[in-house]
Amino acid sequence: MKKEIKKVGIITKRNNERAKDIVKKLHAYLKKKKKIVFCDQNSFEICGEKESYKKEKMLSKVDLAIVMGGDGTLLKTASRTSTKKTIILGANLGTLGFLTEATPSKLIETLDKILKGDYYIDKRSLLRVTIYRRGKKIRTFLALNDAVVNQGSFARLIDLDFSVNGRKVVNFKADGMIVATPTGSTAHSLSAGGSIIHPEVECLAITPICPSSLSMRPFIVPGNKQMHVTINTQRREDAEKIGLTIDGQNCIDLQYGDKITFRRSKRYFHLARTQNRYYKMLRTKLNWGEVKKKKCV
Numbered sequence: 287m288k289k290e291i292k293k294v295g296i297i298t299k300r301n302n303e304r305a306k307d308i309v310k311k312l313h314a315y316l317k318k319k320k321k322i323v324f325c326d327q328n329s330f331e332i333c334g335e336k337e338s339y340k341k342e343k344m345l346s347k348v349d350l351a352i353v354m355g356g357d358g359t360l361l362k363t364a365s366r367t368s369t370k371k372t373i374i375l376g377a378n379l380g381t382l383g384f385l386t387e388a389t390p391s392k393l394i395e396t397l398d399k400i401l402k403g404d405y406y407i408d409k410r411s412l413l414r415v416t417i418y419r420r421g422k423k424i425r426t427f428l429a430l431n432d433a434v435v436n437q438g439s440f441a442r443l444i445d446l447d448f449s450v451n452g453r454k455v456v457n458f459k460a461d462g463m464i465v466a467t468p469t470g471s472t473a474h475s476l477s478a479g480g481s482i483i484h485p486e487v488e489c490l491a492i493t494p495i496c497p498s499s500l501s502m503r504p505f506i507v508p509g510n511k512q513m514h515v516t517i518n519t520q521r522r523e524d525a526e527k528i529g530l531t532i533d534g535q536n537c538i539d540l541q542y543g544d545k546i547t548f549r550r551s552k553r554y555f556h557l558a559r560t561q562n563r564y565y566k567m568l569r570t571k572l573n574w575g576e577v578k579k580k581k582c583v
Contacts, residue, residue, distance in 0.1 A: 356380015431470030
């Protein structure tokens with residue numbers, strides 16, 4: 287039996303004029319339903335609330351968080367996921383909206399179903415990324431889509447050592463590499479030649495970016511394994527940075543000898559769904575399998 291939703295959070299994209307009227311309507315609807323409403327720093331003034339909440343604090347308090355934006359706003363929210371199993375409803379105010387569930391026009395209708403318990407949880411794996419420098423842990427991140435080691439601002443091949451559970455797998459040179467969750471398999475990894483992975487498969491995908499050897503191909507690692515990547519390339523100039531990008535949101539400079547560990551987090555990102563549209567999303571959002579007819583000139 288699903289838990290009653292009493293506390294609801296509203297998260298909106300910064301400076302999104304399109305969201306104002308929708309957020310006001312949403313806030314009024316939730317108050318009418320006698321829900322306790324928490325607003326983030328971008329929406330509390332629009333809603334007339336006296337207090338705003340940071341995403342981390344809000345997600346640890348509410349039963350349901352409504353994220354108004356696009357996939358990028360959802361990715362930022364995922365990086366702040368707490369240990370509480372907060373349900374997330376994505377409302378698409380962006381462009382692609384691959385991860386979102388409702389359009390603005392269908393938001394109240396979708397919420398009606400969710401508040402009545404007519405929904406299911408789409409549980410998505412999160413990637414935990416930790417950077418070690420000279421043996422000391424310096425940063426840890428959560429990612430819903432992927433983590434990318436890349437050339438940064440200098441276009442030279444990077445020398446990478448890759449191991450799984452302490453066992454060496456391969457040393458290779460490439461423009462970089464992507465470690466993706468099944469959710470992220472349809473993002474940067476797919477563009478680099480990786481496979482589409484159903485989100486219920488518990489695994490991580492490793493996709494080299496333009497490797498120097500054509501035999502270096504994408505591959506899949508079980509979700510219970512821990513991977514390590516060591517940076518073997520030493521840049522000669524300060525401006526020649528190697529980067530690590532988390533979900534396209536956070537960018538960190540890497541140094542020679544840095545070791546990055548990747549593993550599936552114990553936390554999950556819980557998306558509310560009112561119907562299973564995964565394959566339809568592949569067809570409509572990615573134009574999967576579609577062949578465009580050429581016009582005769």
